Amino acid sequence: MDRFETKSFALMPGQRVEAKVVSHHPWGVLVEIAGHEDDGLSASIDMIELFASRTGSHEELLALFPPVGSRVEAVVQRISRWHPPVSVRLSIRAADLEALTWPCDFCGERTTLSPGGDALVLDSRSNNGPGSHTLVVHRQCLATRIHPQNSGERARALKIGEAQAPFV
Template identity: 30%
Template sequence: MSKRDRWEQLKSWFSLLNEAGKRFSTPPRHNDLVPRFDAAEADLVPGQRIRVTQQHPWGVMVEIPGHEGISTPALRLRPWRTEDAVALVATHRDPLLRRWLTTSLVSDTEARRWIDDQSEGWATGVRFSFAILECRGKNGDAGRPVGHIAVTATDSSKALATVGYWTSAEVRGRGIAGRALEVVSRWALGSQRIMPLTRLDLLHAVDNHASCRVAGKCRYALRSILPAQPPAFPHEGHLHVRINSDA
């Protein structure tokens, strides 16, 4: 399937998503392209001081503290970089991950093009795309990316967006996706000043039970079941929703 055909399939699912989910009438709070802060700390998650730092010329870095005594490392969420291409391709070789992704990256060229698309999303204010890194050691050094999370606007007002995520095989099952999703959801629906979001939609295949558990833990309510849209979406999908009053 060509990139254009795959995008048409995605638009078809977004159309079904909009019909299935109730529109909320909360007016936009802001619509600035560039965040109004350089660095800030906030209780995005009760009991945790989450540091949010603006990256220049665009992008945001989020630092999530770990938990002492239970071997839970801190996480760093930052924009994807060109040097991440090799690690990105290696991660995409995982058969389970490839099963759920609509696009699998098989070469460094494809990975760099994908990273360029993520950077463009930050620059145009229509997508927050983060590489997820674990910070280990005494100095809290971050290694290579072990996951991805992105918030992508799906309507012209930027009030509605979808959120998607994945983690690499070696860290799967350690709660990284849930920690990242909760913090990004709170930030996206709360203090950020790039998109005037009032609602986040989360879609996954019906048989992706792990993703469904993560969505439920992060207070994304199951709204409806979307019909299959083969070949890009050969199975039915779950639509989960979180609104800004939940942030």
């Protein structure tokens, strides 16, 4: 991985994607994300994590696995860029497709990553070498952690992602 791998930055938690099922495994399926087939990403759907608590038997769980070669609508649940290859975990649960929530890395309460939600995704990188780390936070949690004298950055944390009025 280059010092700042950039292809995977086009993906972020909460984003809806289309994926093609490549293979089945005991825990779930490997997929290719449409538009990112040649980006060197490892993408998967952990069917046990998503559905095991809602199914009565192993056979019932296996019946939920999408067929190899099929295309599925999914939402990016998390991305690991800590070391190569970049690993992307997807969800196909209907509730997650509607509104993906995830625990805030600051307060631990759930925050909504889907469009219109209250989450921000922070990617941290170092000048010293490769890899990055993604944090999911409430915008309010981030704003309250920015030094009070830096009011411009606090205000931007509360507004980022909102539609801006066109410049006239």
